Amino acid sequence: MDTLMTCDEAGPRIARFVDGQLVDAEYRSVRKHLAGCPLCRSGFYRAMARGILAAHARPAPPAPKRSPEVKSPTCPGLTG
Numbered sequence: 171m172d173t174l175m176t177c178d179e180a181g182p183r184i185a186r187f188v189d190g191q192l193v194d195a196e197y198r199s200v201r202k203h204l205a206g207c208p209l210c211r212s213g214f215y216r217a218m219a220r221g222i223l224a225a226h227a228r229p230a231p232p233a234p235k236r237s238p239e240v241k242s243p244t245c246p247g248l249t250g
């Protein structure tokens with residue numbers, strides 16, 4: 171009952187762990203694995219950093235609609 175996850179098991183779950191999408195038992199297993207596995211912990215930190223970056227990287231607000239630039243006046247002097 172108290173078997174530790176292997177890296178192969180924990181690895182794919184780390185992203186969901188960071189997102190808070192793991193259910194209780196799985197969450198605890200991953201957390202326990204991270205506590206004892208520096209390798210996966212660094213992956214966890216990377217995932218955290220990505221999550222933080224993603225949270226800040228909101229899509230740019232749509233550019234305000236601007237009426238088309240005023241047409242440059244034609245210069246009568248240049249014709250012909």
Ligand SMILES: [Zn+2]
Nearest residue numbers: 177207209210
């Ligand atoms: Zn590991």
